[in-house]
Amino acid sequence: MTGPSEVQHLLKIIAQAANDALNEYARHGEEVPSIYETKTHPLDIAETAFTLKKAIRTLEGACNQLCSTLAPPLHTVINNAHDYYWSCLRVAAKQGLADILYDHQGGLHIEVLSQRLGINQDKLATIMRTLASRHCFREVAKDVYANNRLSLALRSQTPGAAFLDLQTCEGQQAAFYFQRYLDDPTYGPSTDLKHTAFTYSISGFQGTFYDWIKQNVMTRGMSGMNQVMGTLSILEVFPWEKYSTICDVGGGNGSFTWPLIQKYPALKVTMFDLPETIAAAEKVATQKINVNHVEFSSGNFFEKSPPHNLDIYYLRNIIHNWPDKSAVSILESVGKAMGNNSRLLIPYSLDKVGTNSSEMEELSYHIVQAPLPMLPDFGYGNMRLHNQDLTMLFMYNSKERTVVELMSLSQDAGLELSNVWDLGETAVLEFTKSNNRSG
Ligand SMILES: C[S@@+](CC[C@H](N)C(=O)[O-])C[C@H]1O[C@@H](n2cnc3c(N)ncnc32)[C@H](O)[C@@H]1O
Incomplete structure (x- = not known):
């Protein structure tokens, strides 16, 4: 397949998968809500939404391939290396931002949020802008942020909260040390449970990841x-x-x-x-x-x-x-x-x-x-x-x-x-x- 023909095929795949997803929402009683809303949909929490998941798998794969095909290669590689979004997600989740905004449907000014959280206002503004740029929270007026569909998923009692916590702490820490770990003459070649990238990342730690995390976490x-x-x-x-x-x-x-x-x-x-x-x-x-x-x-x-x-x-x-x-x-x-x-x-x-x-x-x-x-x-x-x-x-x-x-x-x-x-x-x-x- 030539480059232009790949792009045409991907566009068709994307259109089909997006329509499949739309139909799946409609089949469950309601249209997909706008990303700017705080409205939930029965499929948001359905653990059995596998038809939707299949459509999303195709959609995300094809969209990513389309952008990677059409954008200059360095643009794509650097975008992937330069991704700090997870770090802002962690701050938002740990600080309970979505929980606070849940009680303020019209949103809160960054100054008020900054006082509530005890985080420097300028720093918090950077975090909120980064999150909102990927549709997590919505800037409803200048410097006023409110929840939207995505940010609601950060509320503390959602099933993903503990997973997000593990991934953005222990997971990212191990990822940071991974390249150095591979070069280490003792740890790199080992397959021992005590010699993982994660245990390497904790100075002086002698146990396994099982020892590190408490069972309930x-x-x-x-x-x-x-x-x-x-x-x-x-x-x-x-x-x-x-x-x-x-x-x-x-x-x-x-x-x-x-x-x-x-x-x-x-x-x-x-x-x-x-x-x-x-x-x-x-x-x-x-x-x-x-x-x-x-x-x-x-x-x-x-x-x-x-x-x-x-x-x-x-x-x-x-x-x-x-x-x-x-x-x-x-x-x-x-x-x-x-x-x-x-x-x-x-x-x-x-x-x-x-x-x-x-x-x-x-x-x-x-x-x-x-x-x-x-x-x-x-x-x-x-x-x-x-x-x-x-x-x-x-x-x-x-x-x-x-x-x-x-x-x-x-x-x-x-x-x-x-x-x-x-x-x-x-x-x-x-x-x-x-x-x-x-x-
Ligand atoms: C990753 S958790 C999976 C739990 C559950 N199956 C799930 O999918 O949510 C692994 C489970 O294996 C259990 N486990 C680990 N080592 C075990 C062993 N040697 N004998 C029996 N169970 C063990 C742990 O206690 C834990 O509940």
Whole structure:
């Protein structure tokens, strides 16, 4: 394809994806609100909005490719290197700016905001201008800022707040040290959990990222990430009603178990996790669900298998933060628990299949590819997955794996891929015991 023809194709893709998104909003009862409004839409908080997510994946990927094609290369590269937006988002979130403005629909003057927050007025003005330039807060009159659709997502009780906190603090800190870390003769080549870019960034620290963060910070961060990525779409897509017993392996704070039981009260769900996590989950369970539907089982999956012979074993956000050897051990541990008819479900970053299509062609399962001239994995449309891949590297010396890599690890653990459930931004891979090793 020539450059001009790529641009024409991208424009068509963008128009189609934008119309798909508009239709999806309308299908859910209301038109998409203007970005200048503070109006919410049911799809804003729907964790199962996977049709919208698919349209946005295409739209963001194609828009980014269009701009990168037409702008001078140095313009694009420097724009990416020169991005401080996250830093302003952090200030706004930590200072509760959206919470303050929530009570002032007409907005507040920068002088008043500056006094409320105890931040120098000129500095705050720079921050607000940067945020408003990307449609987060709105300058309703000269130096008067109010909330809009995007800034409302920064309110302290939103599910993304803890995730934003983790990413803009520990995540960015590790990112800053990453290049120096790679050059370090001890840390750079190591795959040890104590030798990650993050641990390198903390002078004198000897532990792992797990040691650094408190469990509750982690689980709150996870909940936010899961909501943003729409992993709960599996509740709509997978035929849960066909099964009776489920094990949520490493179920954490129950952010999958509780909605599962609410939607499918006939299921019996066992949460399996480390003793301290199970104790905490048991405490909150009574407020969330009918506890008769859930069993709690504690153990370390490296030492003990989850309860045996259940219909489904569900491993969300479990494998990706472990290096290959440990990941295989976890899969083996679950494999030992599985009966011949059990299924293992692993939510997964569907399009992390590389930016070249050759690997996809090896797969017998249909994996969604972006239309040409886009990259097969949607490029920037899957930005968060690529960032997530780096997060795993920075924090755990691990990675998000391609389908082929995950299939290979599963094979080592005696499991084989039997289905792929597409959820838009993510997917769920379904495994059964390999025929030749079952029993
Ligand atoms: C990243 S969190 C994922 C939580 C949950 N599945 C979710 O998606 O929100 C990882 C979970 O694995 C659990 N975990 C870590 N090591 C474990 C082990 N050795 N045995 C059992 N569970 C473990 C942690 O306690 C935590 O709840």
